[in-house]
Amino acid sequence: MINNKDLVLKSLDIISSKGCKNARVTLSQGKQTLFSVRDLKLDRLQNSESTSLYIQLYNNGKYGAFSTNKTSLIDLDNFIDKALSITKLINTDECRDLPHIDSYYKGDKTYEDLCQYDNSIDSISNEEKIENAINSCSEVDLSNSIITSINCDFSDYKEYSCIADTNGFIGESKISNFFINGECSIKGENDSRPEGWWSESSIFYTDLKKEGVCTKAYERALSRLNSRKVKSKKYNLIIENIVVSRLIAPILSALNGGSIQQNNSFLIDSLGKKIFSDKLNIFDSAHQKRRSGSRYFDSEGVKTTERYIIENGIVNLFFINSYFSKKLNMPITIESSSVPTLEWKSGLSLDLPILISQTDEAILVNGFNGGNVNSTTGDFSFGINGFYVRNGIIKHPINEMNITGNIIELWSNLEMVCSDFRESGKWILPSVMFGGVNFNGL
Amino acid sequence: MNSIDISYLNLFGVSEKQINSILKSALSKGGDYADLYFESSSSNEISLRDKIVSSAGYHVDYGMGVRVLKGDQTGYAYTEETTLENMQNAALTASSIAINSKTVIEPVNINKIHSFKKNSRYSQIVTWDSISVNYKKIILSKIDEQIFLADSRVVKVIARISDSESKVLFVNSDGVSFSDCRPMFSIAVSVIMKDGSRTENASVSRSFRGGVELISDNLIDSIINEVITKCSFLFKATQPKGGQMSVVMGSGSSGILLHEAIGHAFEADFNRINTSIFSDKLGKKICPDYITVVDDPTIPYNRGSLNIDDEGNIAKKTYMVKDGILTSYLHDKISSDFYKTEPTGNGRRESFRHMPLPRMTTTYMEDSNCKEEDLIKEVKKGVYVDNFSNGQVQIGVGDFTFYVKSGFLIENGKLTKPIKDINIIGNGPQALSDILGVANNLKIDNSTWTCGKEQYCAVSCGMPSILVNNLIVGGVE
Numbered sequence: 001m002i003n004n005k006d007l008v009l010k011s012l013d014i015i016s017s018k019g020c021k022n023a024r025v026t027l028s029q030g031k032q033t034l035f036s037v038r039d040l041k042l043d044r045l046q047n048s049e050s051t052s053l054y055i056q057l058y059n060n061g062k063y064g065a066f067s068t069n070k071t072s073l074i075d076l077d078n079f080i081d082k083a084l085s086i087t088k089l090i091n092t093d094e095c096r097d098l099p100h101i102d103s104y105y106k107g108d109k110t111y112e113d114l115c116q117y118d119n120s121i122d123s124i125s126n127e128e129k130i131e132n133a134i135n136s137c138s139e140v141d142l143s144n145s146i147i148t149s150i151n152c153d154f155s156d157y158k159e160y161s162c163i164a165d166t167n168g169f170i171g172e173s174k175i176s177n178f179f180i181n182g183e184c185s186i187k188g189e190n191d192s193r194p195e196g197w198w199s200e201s202s203i204f205y206t207d208l209k210k211e212g213v214c215t216k217a218y219e220r221a222l223s224r225l226n227s228r229k230v231k232s233k234k235y236n237l238i239i240e241n242i243v244v245s246r247l248i249a250p251i252l253s254a255l256n257g258g259s260i261q262q263n264n265s266f267l268i269d270s271l272g273k274k275i276f277s278d279k280l281n282i283f284d285s286a287h288q289k290r291r292s293g294s295r296y297f298d299s300e301g302v303k304t305t306e307r308y309i310i311e312n313g314i315v316n317l318f319f320i321n322s323y324f325s326k327k328l329n330m331p332i333t334i335e336s337s338s339v340p341t342l343e344w345k346s347g348l349s350l351d352l353p354i355l356i357s358q359t360d361e362a363i364l365v366n367g368f369n370g371g372n373v374n375s376t377t378g379d380f381s382f383g384i385n386g387f388y389v390r391n392g393i394i395k396h397p398i399n400e401m402n403i404t405g406n407i408i409e410l411w412s413n414l415e416m417v418c419s420d421f422r423e424s425g426k427w428i429l430p431s432v433m434f435g436g437v438n439f440n441g442l
Numbered sequence: 443m444n445s446i447d448i449s450y451l452n453l454f455g456v457s458e459k460q461i462n463s464i465l466k467s468a469l470s471k472g473g474d475y476a477d478l479y480f481e482s483s484s485s486n487e488i489s490l491r492d493k494i495v496s497s498a499g500y501h502v503d504y505g506m507g508v509r510v511l512k513g514d515q516t517g518y519a520y521t522e523e524t525t526l527e528n529m530q531n532a533a534l535t536a537s538s539i540a541i542n543s544k545t546v547i548e549p550v551n552i553n554k555i556h557s558f559k560k561n562s563r564y565s566q567i568v569t570w571d572s573i574s575v576n577y578k579k580i581i582l583s584k585i586d587e588q589i590f591l592a593d594s595r596v597v598k599v600i601a602r603i604s605d606s607e608s609k610v611l612f613v614n615s616d617g618v619s620f621s622d623c624r625p626m627f628s629i630a631v632s633v634i635m636k637d638g639s640r641t642e643n644a645s646v647s648r649s650f651r652g653g654v655e656l657i658s659d660n661l662i663d664s665i666i667n668e669v670i671t672k673c674s675f676l677f678k679a680t681q682p683k684g685g686q687m688s689v690v691m692g693s694g695s696s697g698i699l700l701h702e703a704i705g706h707a708f709e710a711d712f713n714r715i716n717t718s719i720f721s722d723k724l725g726k727k728i729c730p731d732y733i734t735v736v737d738d739p740t741i742p743y744n745r746g747s748l749n750i751d752d753e754g755n756i757a758k759k760t761y762m763v764k765d766g767i768l769t770s771y772l773h774d775k776i777s778s779d780f781y782k783t784e785p786t787g788n789g790r791r792e793s794f795r796h797m798p799l800p801r802m803t804t805t806y807m808e809d810s811n812c813k814e815e816d817l818i819k820e821v822k823k824g825v826y827v828d829n830f831s832n833g834q835v836q837i838g839v840g841d842f843t844f845y846v847k848s849g850f851l852i853e854n855g856k857l858t859k860p861i862k863d864i865n866i867i868g869n870g871p872q873a874l875s876d877i878l879g880v881a882n883n884l885k886i887d888n889s890t891w892t893c894g895k896e897q898y899c900a901v902s903c904g905m906p907s908i909l910v911n912n913l914i915v916g917g918v919e
Contacts, residue, residue, distance in 0.1 A: 038715065047519040047535045048795060068502040069522045079502065086498050089575040090488075093496035126538075148716045185717040185838050191871070192719050193838035224839070232685040234919060262491075262598050263634045264643050327492075370702075370834035370843030371865040371916075376634065376643045379681055381865035381916035383834070383843035400841050402865045402916035404684055438918045440684030 004029070005172060007071060008164045011055065014080050016166065020087075022058035022098050024165035026299065027051070034155040035126070037133035039142060043151070045126075055080070057087045063096035095326035098300075103322075103332045104169050105297035105304070114296070115289045117174040118204045121158050129154045136182055136214045146222075148193055149185040152214055154178075156205075169301035177201060177292060178208045182217035188225055196220030201424045203290055209424070220366075223387075227399035229441035230388055236362035237403065237437040238389065240352060241420055243368055244342065244429040248282070250373040250380065250407045252337055255309065255317065257324030259375060266378030266408060267315060276313040277414040281345055283308050284317075285428060286338035293339040293426035304338055313412075341428040344417040351420040352431045357392040363401075363439055364389050371402070378407040401441040410434055447557055450611040450621040454480045454506065454524050458552065463526075464508065465549035465615050467533035472543020473510040473517070475775070476533070477614035479752060480506040480524065481794040485606035488575060490582040490599070498575060507794040508532045512540035514714070514776050518797040550617035556756070558622055558749040563742050566625055566653030570605040573654050578603045581662065585631055588666050593674065597641075598634040603627070608793075610752075618754040626651050626745070626900060628890045631665055635673045644673035644847070649890040649900070652743040672829060675848050679860035682851055684917025688821045688878075689866060689910050690852065692828030693814070694885040697903025699910075700735055700805050702833040703842040703870040706895065708762045708770075709788075709800040710777030712837050719840035719871060723768045729874035732810040735763040737772055739787065739803035745888065746804030746902035753789035753798050760786045762805075774800045792897035799896060806904030810880035814907040817879045819855040825915055826850045826857055827866070840870035864916035873910055881907035 004027065011025045029051050036044040053076075055066045064087035068079050133154040140150050157177045164170045181199040188194045198216035202208040239247065251267070259265035267275065286304035288294050297303055300322055308316045320328065321335040344350070356364060364387045371382030381404040387394045416433040446458060461478060468476035481504070488498045506529060507520035517539030521528040585601045605627035613619040628649035635642055646669040650656050691699060712718035720728070739748040739757035748757040753775050761769050771777065774789035777800055790801035818826060827849035835842040846864050850857040868876075886904035893901045 042515060042539070044516045044518070045539055046797070049521070050795070051522060063497050065497065065499045066501065070502055070504050082500060086500055086575055089579070090498050091495045093494045096496060188839065191722060192840060193717050193721070195717065195836065195838040229914070262600065263636070263641055264598070369836055369841055369867065370832065370845060372831055372845040374863045376641050379863040381681070381845065381863060383841070383865050383867040399839065400867050400869055400914055402684060402867055402914055404681060404864060404916040404918050438684065440914055440916050442686055
């Protein structure tokens with residue numbers, strides 16, 4: 001069997017030899033281990049190793065996308081034959097083509113290592129991984145009768161990927177990730193079992209915050225005791241940093257070229273226009289070191305750029321890949337964001353406790369429960385849980401409530417952006433506050 | 443002598459002797475039980491956008507997983523190459539869940555073999571790999587043309603046909619084996635319509651386990667009519683004023699309520715570890731007498747149907763709630779051993795990459811004796827909902843939600859203003875006891891429902907119309 005880059009190049013050779021002039025081949029090879037400890041006992045161990053070869057054919061405007069994990073040369077040859085025979089039957093779409101070579105990442109000596117891979121990943125023993133999970137569970141006193149279950153997962157993941165196409169682009173990358181997740185279930189009122197969770201992740205093992213995960217999960221479960229609904233009306237909405245992504249994601253999705261081209265976006269015709277609050281600044285920190293998601297090129301080989309997606313409420317960027325570039329007659333930008341960063345431009349240091357202490361009345365949301373967004377209109381409705389805040393103090397937990405409105409209107413009413421972003425995770429998001437949001441409860 | 447279907451052994455390049463040897467390795471460190479799950483899947487999709495059938499795909503996924511149980515502990519590993527060496531390595535990795543155990547047992551020789559060549563719940567007359575891409579292109583073009591003809595406000599159509607076939611071979615250390623061929627297809631259509639300055643979107647899908655013969659003109663016409671009707675409706679609709687109110691859920695896709703509010707909380711893994719709000723309720727009355735809820739994988743060609751689960755237990759109809767009493771959880775092997783009860787045939791997995799978990803198949807509520815119009819008449823102020831996109835539940839506290847794409851206000855017993863884009867939230871045990879009436883119009887919904895509990899599994903749901911009190915309905919002032 002051929003490995004890694006050679007397999008990708010061999011695949012391109014086979015494709016070319018069979019008459020297809022334009023193609024891209026992407027190889028992903030991943031390995032994951034997971035150890036799950038429940039109530040101090042090893043509950044599950046899992047070991048996974050996966051290979052996926054993804055082939056995109058652009059045969060004179062006829063396009064097909066194919067994948068297989070059977071990568072022996074005989075299997076590959078047969079697979080490519082089948083892929084080509086299917087592609088021949090597809091209708092011609094002139095917009096289907098590889099990107100223009102000017103848009104590719106070409107590499108440069110000035111490009112520094114983005115620090116996406118921990119070379120020590122294979123040296124960490126299974127015993128140490130299990131011990132990490134057990135130690136985290138041990139933070140919580142299991143003899144406490146209120147606890148029904150405490151669970152901790154430790155997992156690690158590494159992936160090599162290689163992208164090459166017939167324009168001559170070749171890009172390789174390696175990433176690693178370590179995760180520790182705690183979940184705690186406790187006895188609540190009326191047979192309920194409130195749960196709390198907490199997780200930490202990092203690219204480098206030494207950066208992983210292993211301590212305090214299950215303690216936080218337990219504290220978050222405890223904080224949900226005696227939850228109740230409050231009256232339906234408009235409240236200020238404070239969102240804890242760990243769940244802000246739920247309200248940013250619809251904006252990023254609406255900026256996608258596919259959504260724009262299909263008229264399935266509430267941000268059509270918004271490029272260059274002020275749509276949101278002056279306080280909304282979303283930057284793509286694509287080259288931030290030691291941050292998951294950082295990259296020099298996307299899945300088409302197109303180079304990434306650090307830039308504002310939204311600046312002072314003005315839409316600065318649509319995510320346009322090669323296909324939608326031709327469909328929309330717009331230049332290629334990038335297929336998607338890399339490391340979306342919600343910036344606080346005030347320069348003031350502000351975290352969640354301070355924000356709460358300065359708030360007269362609000363609902364602090366620290367979890368979502370279902371809901372959705374109408375991609376065409378931006379209308380949304382989400383289930384939430386969190387806390388009722390009055391006179392700068394958290395009064396009691398709330399549950400079984402919805403927030404409802406429109407994404408554009410919501411982000412136009414952005415009042416405060418904190419500086420308390422988390423160090424782990426792909427998105428850099430601090431806690432935020434909005435004014436006048438519809439809450440539906442009693 | 444019992445023998446495994448030779449075509450499946452050949453497909454995976456293994457012999458019964460090798461299988462026995464892998465099982466031995468899996469149990470070599472003291473595991474109580476082991477199983478091997480071989481799977482070879484292929485899938486196709488083809489899609490139309492901007493009036494061009496401009497994309498097609500073909501995907502192959504192949505491998506085998508080894509699971510070892512020691513009590514309620516699980517070791518799992520898989521390989522994508524079924525060489526004896528790789529399979530033995532996977533078996534040894536999974537076996538380490540039982541490390542330090544002193545007693546080693548031997549796998550039992552295969553003595554019970556299930557095959558479904560003659561009695562499958564999803565036998566195919568015309569298989570998907572026997573038809574050409576051109577056949578699918580004709581269907582997609584017809585859908586596109588008819589939608590544009592039907593309404594001048596249509597500006598975009600995306601239509602897609604996907605099909606797959608998964609061949610599975612299973613053997614466990616208790617001597618049970620099965621082979622099964624599992625087809626699936628779905629047709630999904632999205633439209634964008636513009637009316638003046640307003641733009642709306644709607645999507646409709648149908649999915650079945652079965653062959654090409656299940657595609658008919660009626661099926662295609664129903665998709666076209668439904669997607670246009672749904673999208674047109676949205677131009678008249680607005681987000682209502684929210685709050686706590688009565689909700690009449692129309693028949694069919696309202697089954698999402700059962701899936702989220704009840705089904706997940708009845709999956710026995712959550713109850714076994716005492717984290718479900720229904721953990722202490724088995725055998726107890728949890729809702730009115732007129733409510734009976736089943737999980738039923740036996741419906742021919744249904745998306746949620748199975749011949750056998752992924753642990754070698756025949757998939758069968760299970761009454762979770764009968765006449766208002768919680769009669770059974772949904773079990774996998776670990777939970778049925780824990781509760782010392784018969785397996786219910788609900789041990790399912792997404793693929794060979796995943797260990798089985800208790801999962802729903804097709805979940806529905808049986809009919810009672812009310813009429814839908816009488817349920818609506820009961821409501822002074824509330825909403826009627828019958829078009830949903832997604833749902834979720836918090837198992838421990840029982841809070842469930844589902845997102846309503848469209849419906850109506852109910853004012854003084856009558857459907858009045860069209861509404862859309864609201865989330866509805868309630869609490870499972872409370873909502874069950876607040877079901878004030880169940881109609882006699884059960885309908886199974888054949889949309890492409892997929893459940894995402896740790897892994898993705900195809901499911902289906904159904905419901906007669908019901909009236910529920912005191913749910914929290916999303917809305918604006």
